[in-house]
Amino acid sequence: MSISYLEKQQIFEIRMNRSSYLFGVNEKGTVQHLYWGEPVEAAECGFMLKGRHHSSFDAEIDREVEEFGGWGGSHYAEPSLKVEFGDGVRDLKLDYAGYELVKEDELIIKLIDVHYALRIDVHYKVFSEYDVIERFVRVHNDEALPVRIEQVMAAVWSVGGLPEYRMTHVAGRWAGEYQLRCNVLSEGKKTLESRRGFTGPHASPWFAIDDGRADETNGQVWFGALGWSGNWKIVAEKTIFGHVRIVGGINDFDSAFTLAPGETYTSPIFTGGFTSGGFGEMSRILHQYQYKYILPARQLRKVLYNSWEATTFDVTVEGQVELARQAAKIGVERFVVDDGWFGARNSDRAGLGDWQVNPKKFPNGLQELIEEVKGLGMEFGLWVEPESVNPDSDLYRQHPDWIYQFATREGTQLRNQYLLNLGLPEVKQFVLDFMTELLTAHDISFIKWDMNRTVTEPGSLPGSDPIWVKHAEHLYEIWAELREKFPKVEFETCAGGGGRIDLGILRYADQAWISDNTDARDRLAIQEGFSYAYSPSVMMCWVTESPNGFNGRSLSLSYRFHSSMMGGLGIGADIGQWSDAEMEEASHYVELYKEIRHIILEGNLYRLEPLGRSNVAAYQYVSRDGAEAVVFTFLQSQYFGSEERRIRLRGLEADALYETRLNDGDVVVLHGSTLMHVGFPLTLKGDYVSSLLRLKRKD
Template sequence: MPISYLEESHIFAIRTARSSYLFGINDSGTVQHLYWGSPVHAGDCADLLRAKHHSSFDAAVDRETEEYGGWGGLLYAEPALKVTFGDGVRDLLLRYDGYLMDKPEELVIRLADEYYALKVNLHYRVFPEFDLIERYVTITNGEPSAVRIEQAMSAIWSVLSLPAYRLTHVTGRWAGEYQLRSDVLSEGKKVLESRRGFTGPHANPWFAIDDGTASETSGHVWFGALGWSGNWKIAAEKTTFGHLRVSGGINDFDGSFAIAPGESYTSPVFTGGFCENGFGGMSRQLHRYQKAAILPGSRERKVLYNSWEATEFAVNVQDQKVLAHKAARIGVERFVVDDGWFGARNSDRAGLGDWQVNPQKFPKGLNELIDEVKSLGMDFGIWVEPESVNPDSDLYRAHPEWVYQFPTRAGSQLRNQLLLNLGLPEVKQFVLDFMTNLLSSYDISFIKWDMNRTVTEPGIADERQQREHSDWIRHVNNLYEIWGELRRRFPNVEFETCAGGGARIDLGILRFADQAWISDNTDALDRLHIQEGFTYAYDPSVMMCWVTESPHGMNGRRLPLSFRFHSAMMGGLGIGANIDRWSEDELAEAKDYVEQYKRIRLITMHGDLYRLSSLRHSNVAACQYVARDGQESVVFAFQNAQHFGAWERRLTLQGLDPDALYEVDAGDGRAVTQHGSTLMQVGVALGFSGDGQSRMIRIARVER
């Protein structure tokens, strides 16, 4: 049983394949965290429940390690829950009120305030095979008046008694997302957050903790990821008594809301896990969990062509047909028209919100292009940005009251657009209706859903919303409901999440999105850094990677087509270059790489990822994907620059059977057969010579 209750010692024990998670009920009726790490015998840990007192200034040290504590009494750490009752009392004293365990993998701990009729249920869902626990809370107001929620975290994760605490996370900005950072935590609080209305490119709701010695392949790592696509906060707080508590949930900044009498609030899910095998093991646990429990499907990732960089807003049916024929020649399976197909959309200054096909660009309607694309053996996809509107649009002229706004402010324009208040029922219905009409009217198999601005001036629209004051929450919940309904109505349509690059990717939106656009920066070398950070938390099967121009428009870097394709083949392969300008030789070379990708994409999509080498520490970046049955593997290796006198680099592999024989094909016509132990200890020679070199190596198990 993954969950058990030791009644004599009042301890709850959660046991996964390779970890133990313990908490208990102490003498004051508080739920106390006890242990999280390698497997232990819960019955030996009863003494961990004892009260801890230091002085009158720290009279209840054990409150620092509460499993879920309300702000009140002697709690001075970051609270899990902070409320204001109808009579103005802001003190919350939660006590244990029993438990429910209807399923072997699910546990509910019931808490109740000592005086007020406020109930809090702590939910635990265990995934033993992944060493992961999903946690969230439900808060129910039994009071005769509304209760204002000032802060409601989804969970508190406690890591105890390490000699040092190191936090690993990602940071970034537009076109530079998912940059890895590590910080040794001293006493105090480190906050990762977004206040921009969506997940954001500047931080991501994922964290990892170790003692400062963990590596890619070894060491104990504690980690977590929050499933929320709006304003969020994760606070890592090291106390003066050596405890570390990591709280996470919806951001309390400008985020208070009311729960009416008899109503409930359910928080987002905050997933946590423990790994004994370093950051690589952590990532593989998260990837397997996402495939099994988060992602809506596992359909084969089709090779995609997007026409944005070729035409930008100058979309017309004839040019799109030319690009479609070129794309089909090189083996593309899905043709996507980006921004510019609708309304008066000739630039980013007008037309956004008017989701009717532009009759000048498509005189015979959109079906003329769709029929051509499908006759070439490709699916058709299209770009939308349903949450935004240009002031110069028919939609805004008809409904200026639909945007976020304060009555005394003009409103900030970003990218010449405003943001629709998706929390309004009529706006939610408008978006659902036009998307339903679009997908019902045309044979569209793919939607790229973009959002190119942050939330500003989040004005309240009516008296009811003024009382609730939860604009930020309503927007995200309505977005989820729209995506969920569209997936139910159109089960064969695939969806990509995009927000000015990779600004809305998390375990919340990934419950609805088949794939994710992780950055507008498509430079193949920059992408190696971005993709590395992304895969620490998220499965590579969802990340879309494009082959674009050289020199690259963002930084002028020149890279060979081989390097650009190999970099993009580590996720879902897309092509975004203006292929109408490619030579016949370039088209032929691209076709060969597309064929190679099709032969290995099931390994990269469904296999296990091993990060072998990083440009953060080396001149070589390398990743290996191993099929789940262990029969095949593929390695992508990249050399940034050649250094005179450097030794030949050998790359040691991972995830193979040491006693098995493997055929190694580096694409140079000289396949060799070696044992797994040799490949993992001695390695394979890369044979790089020159700057911007790359190689794809295929490995297949040889049956004896």
């Protein structure tokens, strides 16, 4: 069994394939975390379950490692739960009240206040093959009076016994998301959060902790990822007594709410895991866990063309048909019309919210283009931004009260638009209705769902519902209903690039647009940071123009394709302007991608040479059965002439023979041991050049 209770020691043991997670009930009735790491014998760890006292200033040190503790008494760490009861008491004292083993891999720990009828169920679901635990809580108000919830976290993760603690996370901004950061944790708190109404590009709800010595291939790493697409918070707190606790959940900022008598609150899921195989193994665990248990579907990403950069708002049926014909020539499988197909949408100043096909741009309706696209052997997709509205739109003129606003304030316009208050039932229904009508009336296989602004002037909702929370909950409910009604439609999450990607939205989204920055060199850094937490199987990457509009950098078509082939391949350039030679080269890479995408999207990723270590970056993907692999290598610039260099591969069978082929060169047969320990010769020369190595095991 994954979960067992040692009654004599009063210890709960979660035993996974390569790790142990222990907690127990101490003499005070408090549920105390004990251990998380390499496998141990739980029965021998009873000595750890005890109260600790330092002085009157630190009377209960053991409360720093409560498995789930409320604010009250002498507890001063970041609280899991902070409440105010109906009589004004703000003190919470939670005692252990039993447990329920739902299944062999699901456990509920029951806590209750010593005086008030407030119950907390702490849930654990174990994925032993990945050494991963999902945690969330349910808070039940059995009082006769309402209870005000000021802060409620999804879980607390405790890491102890390290001589030093280093936290790894990602930071960023629009067009520069997922930049890797490492910080040594000294005493105090390190907070990652979003207060912008969605996950946000500035941080992602994922963390990793190690002792400062772990690297890509070695070392113990503790990690976690929160599944919530609204305001969120993760706090890593190091105490003076050597504990580190990581608390995460919905951000308490401006989010207090009332739990009425008989009501129950359920938190998001906060997933945690452990590995002794370094950051590379951590990522592979997260990727496999997401692929098997999080993502709604597992189809291989189709090669996609998006018309935005070619036409922007100048959308016409004739222009889209011509682009579709060009896309079909190079093997594209899905043609997507971006912004500009609806309402009076000739710029970003008008029409957003009016989701009717523009009759001037499509005199015979949208179906004319759809039939043309399907006749060319492609699926049809469409861009929408349902949560936003232009002031210059019929929707806003009819329902100015539907936006986030304060009565005495002039609303902030960002990108010439307001944000609809999706927490309102009538707004939720409006979005569901127009999306249902759109998908019913047209043969659409793909929706790119965008959100190009943050929440401002967040007003209020009728009743006591927290406005920040309702937006995300209604978004999930809309996506869930649309997926049920239209199971053949795939959805992409996009928020001005990678602004809404987390384990919450990925339960509904088939793929993710991780950045509006499509420069292939910048994308290497963004994609690498993304890969630490999230699976390449959802990551969409586009080949666009050179020089690139973001930074003016000129890159070869081969470099741009190699960079974009490391996830779901898309093309966003104005292919109507490409030469015959460029079209032929693009066709070659699209065909090649189709041959290897099962390795990239379903296989295991090894970051052989991460960016920043040198002027070379190399990434290897190994198929799930181990029979095939591909390696993408990028040279940023050549210094001081040539040098002999080899890239050592990973994840191969030492005694197996592999047919290797670099780009379109000759096949060379080598043993896995040679490829992993001696390496494959790196022959790149010049600036911004790349190569693709293919391997196939000889059986």
